[in-house]
Amino acid sequence: xxxxxxxxxxxxxxxxxxxxxxxxxxxxxxxxxxxxxxxxxxxxxxxxxxxxxxxxxxxxxxxxxxxxxxxxxxxxxxxxxxxxxxxxxxxxxxxxxxxxxxxxxxxxxxxxxxxxxxxxxxxxxxxxxxxxxxxxxxxxxxxxxxxxxxxxxxxxxxxxxxxxxxxxxxxxxxxxxxxxxxxxxxxxxxxxxxxxxxxxxxxxx
Amino acid sequence: xxxxxxxxxxxxxxxxxxxxxxxxxxxxxxxxxxxxxxxxxxxxxxxxxxxxxxxxxxxxxxxxxxxxxxxxxxxxxxxxxxxxxxxxxxxxxxxxxxxxxxxxxxxxxxxxxxxxxxxxxxxxxxxxxxxxxxxxxxxxxxxxxxxxxxxxxxxxxxxxxxxxxxxxxxxxxxxxxxxxxxxxxxxxxxxxxxxxxxxxxxxxx
DNA sequence: CACTAAAAAATGAACGTTCATTCATTATTT
DNA sequence: AAATAATGAATGAACGTTCATTTTTTAGTG
Numbered sequence: 001x002x003x004x005x006x007x008x009x010x011x012x013x014x015x016x017x018x019x020x021x022x023x024x025x026x027x028x029x030x031x032x033x034x035x036x037x038x039x040x041x042x043x044x045x046x047x048x049x050x051x052x053x054x055x056x057x058x059x060x061x062x063x064x065x066x067x068x069x070x071x072x073x074x075x076x077x078x079x080x081x082x083x084x085x086x087x088x089x090x091x092x093x094x095x096x097x098x099x100x101x102x103x104x105x106x107x108x109x110x111x112x113x114x115x116x117x118x119x120x121x122x123x124x125x126x127x128x129x130x131x132x133x134x135x136x137x138x139x140x141x142x143x144x145x146x147x148x149x150x151x152x153x154x155x156x157x158x159x160x161x162x163x164x165x166x167x168x169x170x171x172x173x174x175x176x177x178x179x180x181x182x183x184x185x186x187x188x189x190x191x192x193x194x195x196x197x198x199x200x201x202x203x204x205x
Numbered sequence: 206x207x208x209x210x211x212x213x214x215x216x217x218x219x220x221x222x223x224x225x226x227x228x229x230x231x232x233x234x235x236x237x238x239x240x241x242x243x244x245x246x247x248x249x250x251x252x253x254x255x256x257x258x259x260x261x262x263x264x265x266x267x268x269x270x271x272x273x274x275x276x277x278x279x280x281x282x283x284x285x286x287x288x289x290x291x292x293x294x295x296x297x298x299x300x301x302x303x304x305x306x307x308x309x310x311x312x313x314x315x316x317x318x319x320x321x322x323x324x325x326x327x328x329x330x331x332x333x334x335x336x337x338x339x340x341x342x343x344x345x346x347x348x349x350x351x352x353x354x355x356x357x358x359x360x361x362x363x364x365x366x367x368x369x370x371x372x373x374x375x376x377x378x379x380x381x382x383x384x385x386x387x388x389x390x391x392x393x394x395x396x397x398x399x400x401x402x403x404x405x406x407x408x409x410x
Numbered sequence: 411c412a413c414t415a416a417a418a419a420a421t422g423a424a425c426g427t428t429c430a431t432t433c434a435t436t437a438t439t440t
Numbered sequence: 441a442a443a444t445a446a447t448g449a450a451t452g453a454a455c456g457t458t459c460a461t462t463t464t465t466t467a468g469t470g
Contacts, residue, residue, distance in 0.1 A: 021420080037329050039243055043456055053421040055458075064456065123328040124242050132385050158398045161379065161388030166371065166402055169378025173370035180337050183366030193363040197371055201406030226446080248430055258447040260432075269430065 022060040024050040026074070029067050034116040038068075038124060072121050075114050076138055082107040083141040093149045094203070098195045100145055101171060105185055108175045115175055139164050146202075155202050166201045170194075227265040229255040231279070234272050239321040243273075243329060277326050280319050281342055287312040288346040298354045299408070303400045305350055306376060310390055313380050320380055344369050351407075360407050371406045375399075 028049035032041055043064060047054045061067045086103035088096055108115040122135050146163050149155030155163065174194060178185040185191055233254035237246055248269060252259045266272045291308035293301055313320040327340050351368050354360030360368065379399060383390040390396055 039329060042454080044454090047422095054456090055422065056420055058457070059419070119328045123324045124244060135381075135385070136387070156398075156402065158402065159388050159395060161382045162395070162399045162402055165378035165382060165399070166375040166406065169375040170371040170406075171374070172378070173374025174366065176340075177366045177370060180340070182341070183364050190364060190367070193361075194367045194370070197361065197363065197367055197406045200410060201371065201375075201402045205405060247428085249428095252448095259430090260448065261446055263431070264445070 021050070021052050021056055024052060025057060025060060025067060026071055029071055030075070030113050030117055033068075033120060034113040038120055068121070071117065072134070075117055079104070079107055079114065079118070079138065080141050084144075087141060087145055089148075093145070093152055093154050094199060096145055097149065097199060097202075100142060101167070101195050101198065102191065104142075104171060105175065105191065109178070109185060112179065115179075119172070119176075139168055142167055149202075154204055156204055163202050167198055170198060226255070226257050226261055229257060230262060230265060230272060231276055234276055235280070235318050235322055238273075238325060239318040243325055273326070276322065277339070280322055284309070284312055284319065284323070284343065285346050289349075292346060292350055294353075298350070298357055298359050299404055301350055302354065302404060302407075305347060306372070306400050306403065307396065309347075309376060310380065310396065314383070314390060317384065320384075324377070324381075344373055347372055354407075359409055361409055368407050372403055375403060 025046060028046055029041070032045055032049055036045070043054060043057065046064075046067075047057060050056075057064075057067075061070070083100050083103050086096070086099040118138065122138075142164060143160065146155060146160065146167075150157060174183070174185065177183050183190060230251060233251055234246070237250055237254055241250070248259060248262065251272075252262060255261075262269075262272075266275070288305050288308050291301070291304040323343070327343075347369060348365065351360060351365065351372075355362060379388070379390065382388050388395060
């Protein structure tokens with residue numbers, strides 16, 4: 001059972017983790033947060049969904065809230081890795097920009113639970129997280145690309161926060177609207193229009 | 206005491222409402238949601254902050270959750286009214302666009318509690334709200350302006366959801382970053398750069 | 411391989427606390 | 441004095457956490 005601490009280094013992706021008890025608990029929390037939300041989440045649910053006894057939870061986590069923080073780190077790591085994969089250090093910056101946005105959107109479309117979890121975590125002040133700084137780790141891959149574009153004078157020389165807000169903020173709302181069926185991101189043409197509009201916001205005109 | 210049902214029609218703004226018990230409760234919840242969040246909000250806190258007895262709450266609300274829904278409607282109404290004030294049916298659409306964004310941002314800068322409350326409410330699925338449709342009421346004023354810009358062929362003919370996402374999504378993230386001290390929206394030049402970038406995203410190029 | 415004993419993992423009933431809600435009583439207004 | 445508003449102690453359900461017990465795994469021995 002304590003093989004897990006070894007495997008967890010390799011299989012960061014929850015979907016492919018060995019199905020030991022701890023992973024079962026993490027998975028069940030991810031699923032439950034999406035379906036019932038933080039507010040209604042309780043230990044009985046977690047244990048039932050994970051198929052373990054109530055006490056088992058406390059072999060792997062100190063408090064109920066700890067699982068949330070650990071899950072957040074896993075989820076953010078996976079997201080950042082997916083987006084960073086789309087980054088290249090050379091090549092047309094507009095193409096890289098588009099590829100990274102595409103990677104981010106595809107990630108969330110394939111993992112609705114991840115999106116819902118991150119959203120709820122981000123907007124719950126003083127809920128589980130100790131410092132607000134954590135929220136912005138999610139922006140690191142985009143930040144990297146943006147810095148490069150600025151250096152090449154292809155992306156506007158305006159405060160980073162503005163550029164990040166436009167890229168990340170609008171993307172988040174797009175995905176929310178997709179799940180609310182206000183728009184379909186399955187349509188490649190729609191996605192392309194979105195990337196183009198974002199690009200025009202941040203690109204030197 | 207039941208004068209309130211009369212005044213509440215006139216003084217939508219919580220800040221200027223007569224300080225009867227019900228309003229005291231609404232105010233205390235608004236404040237507490239910002240400081241401790243939905244998750245830690247309990248009846249003892251609400252009563253203490255409002256300066257009423259525990260039982261008093263139930264003279265005005267059926268359940269704990271009802272106050273949240275009622276508060277959301279009040280807060281959204283105030284926000285929409287503030288933004289709609291900046292709308293004019295004639296005049297340069299880019300100027301109107303900028304004025305509305307400015308009104309929205311000024312509203313949230315002056316009312317941090319309102320921003321925090323809306324954010325938490327919006328991102329908590331199945332928490333209090335019955336239907337997800339409610340979330341998009343917040344977009345109505347911007348939607349109105351956008352429709353007009355589209356008709357004049359000054360705003361891109363792309364799906365509404367894309368335009369709304371870019372405008373509203375990025376604005377939200379900007380405000381979050383402002384409160385996280387990543388950028389200062391008190392700086393007029395910064396705001397102007399943000400509006401300009403947003404405009405370039407949505408405007409016909 | 412079989413047997414065994416020690417170690418580790420898992421269990422779930424029990425515990426103490428917290429919390430939303432109620433209601434008999436008191437205070438205030440009409 | 442009747443009606444309305446407000447109170448806060450009491451209630452019982454729900455919840456997170458613990459721990460004595462049971463089950464499973466590991467390691468050692470013949």
